[in-house]
Amino acid sequence: MKTTSMKPNLKFLAIVASAGLFLQSCSSDDDGDVELNAPEISNFEYGEGHHDEGEDHDHQSEEAYAFKGSDLHLAAEISAEATVSSITLSIHSDDVTAEEGEVDWEFEKVFTDAKYLVINPEFHEHIDIPADIPSGEYHIELLATDELGNSTEVEGHLEIMDVITLSDFSIDETVARGEDFHAEFMISAVNGIHGITVDIHAHGLTLAEGEEEWHFESEYTEGYHELTDAEFHKHIDVPATAPAGEYHMVFTVEDEDGNTKEYDTHLTVTE
Known part of the structure; x- marks a missing residue:
């Protein structure tokens, strides 16, 4: 009688174990489907002028300026849930015209330095501004992309002035x-x-x-x-x-x- 009564219990335990493995497998699959948020860019600073943390972007862009023939300081904090794969900086203008002795200027560079290919990089660069470009208002964009293809862009305006x-x-x-x-x-x-x-x-x-x-x-x-x-x-x-x-x-x-x-x-x- 004792040996006979153990057979149903063993069968029941086998069923419970199989169900547990199935549920664990489903849970693991669900974990793989979790979507990570795109990177966030904060405290974007460029050029000279007043940049208060929390200041509205329009007010910041009105006061940002740089001089021809100097270098342009840029900085930003990037928060990313996945590893950053690239940071792209572009500068251009549709509102200035080159005069005699001047040349049109557009800048674009993709940064893939090892210091930026991490979870939460701090962006810090200095870009040379040519001395022979037109003065006026330029549009500046910073794009952060992670290894999953998620991306975020911030933008603003920069007044480039004569020295x-x-x-x-x-x-x-x-x-x-x-x-x-x-x-x-x-x-x-x-x-x-x-x-x-x-x-x-x-x-x-x-x-x-x-x-x-x-x-x-x-x-x-x-x-x-x-x-x-x-x-x-x-x-x-x-x-x-x-x-x-x-x-x-x-x-x-x-x-x-x-x-x-x-x-x-x-x-x-x-x-």
């Missing part, structure tokens, strides 16, 4: 020979002013009796050297012997790093 800016011009267009003319404008130089050169010359003017060719060139440093903001204000004498006609004027500002900015205009000398 030397000339504005508020007030320069006489005509002057009688033997008199002086007035030239005035504002200068903003990030690296400090090294000097201001004025060049005035003419080509093809015929000399009359008693006239002498006039070519004016002078560099002004006193009162301007190393200033980042200054007002250029001068009165320049025109010799009484200068031939009447049209003259070409070039005002050149050089900063302490050797960058230059020119302003061209014309002056008519009358009798």
